[in-house]
Amino acid sequence: MTADVGGQTGDPELAAWLSEWPVRSAAAGVTDANATLASAGPVDREVRVASIAKLFTTLAVLVAVEEGSVSLEDPVGPPGSTLRHLLSHASGLAFDDDRVHAAPGRRRIYSNTGMEAAAAHVAEATGIPFGTYIREAVFEPMGLGATSLRGSPARDVYSTVTDLLTAGRHFLRPTVVHESTFATAVSPQFPELAGVLPEVGRFDPNQWGLGFELRDGKQPHWTGRTNSPSTFGHFGGTGTFLWVDPEADLACTAVSDRGYGPWALEVWPDFSDRVLARFAGEGRLRPGPPQS
Secondary structure: EEEEEEEEOOOHHHHHOOOOOOOOOEHHHHHHHOEEEEEOOOOOEEEEEEEHHEEEEEEEHHHHHOOOOOOOOOOOOOOOOOOHHOOOOOEEEOOOOOOOOOOOOOEEEOOHHHHHHHHHHHHHHHOOOOOHHHHHHHHHHOOOOOOEEEEOOOEEEEOOOOHHHHHHHHHHHHOOOOHHHHHHOOOOOOOOOOOOEEEEEEEOOOOEEOOEOOOOOOOOOOOOOOOOOOOOOEOOOOOOEEEEEEOEEEEEEEEEEEOOOOHHHHHHHHHHHHHHHHHHOOOOOOOOOOOO
């Protein structure tokens, strides 16, 4: 089985790379901070992007922080947990229910429940339903006209490749929140914590920012082998990903009609390496000669 990228084929080389994926349909795109560089496939088809939702939910929470409605140190979740713990998967909450598997700040336990609790905290503090808040604070200011929240703020955002590329440009040059706030979001939180990156493996440490997964030195990983350690983003269980590599000044996203599985770890890193080689230059991310 190979991917059908018919219809809006777009960039021929990108389309050829996508056609190698073991899925029925796929779309992808690459952007720098200014404009889309290439795209292929049905880039305006609306899909559920699954856990990429956490990036947008985090941005909405950070807008509320900047407005003074909430603080990252607000107590939320299990005893001893704060909003910062929830956003960085350090609260001890289970993946998809209210069970507590560890004390806050002890283990990196990936948790949809924690992200939902963070969103509920913002809704309670502001008196605005979170679906309204995220639309007005994030989607509309970023110009994401085809993006919406339709359920859990941890996994039920619907979007398109076109909108995700727009989001990638904002992540390269943040405007919705201050640059310093965004820098915190993509910096390690509780950096000593070990834990499991779902469907990838256990890492010690398992670096995470606020909502944003950090590539760091993880291997294997869903991004490319040549992505810089400063790369951040998220993948989704519906077969989607969005990464931003600030050293390459590139963002890349893809969606498909096949749920995440071992196939993704087989083809996504190679696809990302090809993107970096073409758009960032093969040698750009490699160390330079030793200094004398």
